[in-house]
Amino acid sequence: xxxxxxxxxxxxxxxxxxxxxxxxxxxxxxxxxxxxxxxxxxxxxxxxxxxxxxxxxxxxxxxxxxxxxxxxxxxxxxxxxxxxxxxxxxxxxxxxxxxxxxxxxxxxxxxxxxxxxxxxxxxxxxxxxxxxxxxxxxxxxxxxxxxxxxxxxxxxxxxxxxxxxxxxxxxxxxxxxxxxxxxxxxxxxxxxxxxxxxxxxxxxxxxxxxxxxxxxxxxx
Numbered sequence: 001x002x003x004x005x006x007x008x009x010x011x012x013x014x015x016x017x018x019x020x021x022x023x024x025x026x027x028x029x030x031x032x033x034x035x036x037x038x039x040x041x042x043x044x045x046x047x048x049x050x051x052x053x054x055x056x057x058x059x060x061x062x063x064x065x066x067x068x069x070x071x072x073x074x075x076x077x078x079x080x081x082x083x084x085x086x087x088x089x090x091x092x093x094x095x096x097x098x099x100x101x102x103x104x105x106x107x108x109x110x111x112x113x114x115x116x117x118x119x120x121x122x123x124x125x126x127x128x129x130x131x132x133x134x135x136x137x138x139x140x141x142x143x144x145x146x147x148x149x150x151x152x153x154x155x156x157x158x159x160x161x162x163x164x165x166x167x168x169x170x171x172x173x174x175x176x177x178x179x180x181x182x183x184x185x186x187x188x189x190x191x192x193x194x195x196x197x198x199x200x201x202x203x204x205x206x207x208x209x210x211x212x213x214x215x216x217x218x219x220x
Contacts, residue, residue, distance in 0.1 A: 037052070038171070041144075045057060059089070059091070060122075065090045068087075069086070102116045118132065125210070126152060147168070149164035149166065159204075205218060
């Protein structure tokens with residue numbers, strides 16, 4: 001004789017688990033959608049913005065600095081006191097000569113990878129914008145992912161730190177999500193701020209501020 005099995009009602013735990021998984025999946029999909037939102041890399045904002053597109057305005061070309069950036073960097077190495085004004089073109093010339101775009105090793109075929117681009121700097125009012133245009137590899141496909149931060153410098157017990165007030169991971173404004181922003185900043189850090197030159201400036205400077213399109217560093 002067949003035994004009749006009565007359908008069992010889901011427990012409260014099972015119901016809550018199902019709801020939490022649905023919410024987590026929804027949040028994950030929403031975050032992914034915002035990250036992959038189109039970001040247009042431009043030199044200046046267009047007069048008529050395209051709806052749904054976020055614009056990333058790059059700083060000036062490194063060639064605008066010529067060799068001035070080398071002279072200014074030498075002053076830091078020679079420990080000369082006084083103010084040094086680094087234009088964003090100077091910073092981009094330094095970055096172009098300091099960093100290399102990350103490339104995949106020959107034969108490598110990762111299912112997921114983020115290949116960092118060369119840092120780009122732009123001074124906007126009293127804030128410094130630091131950004132990179134990266135290659136994001138997902139399941140064999142490649143797309144561009146812009147990571148950028150805008151902020152200023154604050155002095156603490158261990159010297160100066162770049163403190164961003166706005167951070168974008170693709171089209172996602174992570175500064176609006178403190179926990180996620182903290183995780184990403186911990187992972188990627190402030191691009192270009194951990195080189196020997198930058199470390200020395202951040203440790204020794206008596207002041208760092210933005211003025212007239214330049215980062216003005218005062219050395220003791």
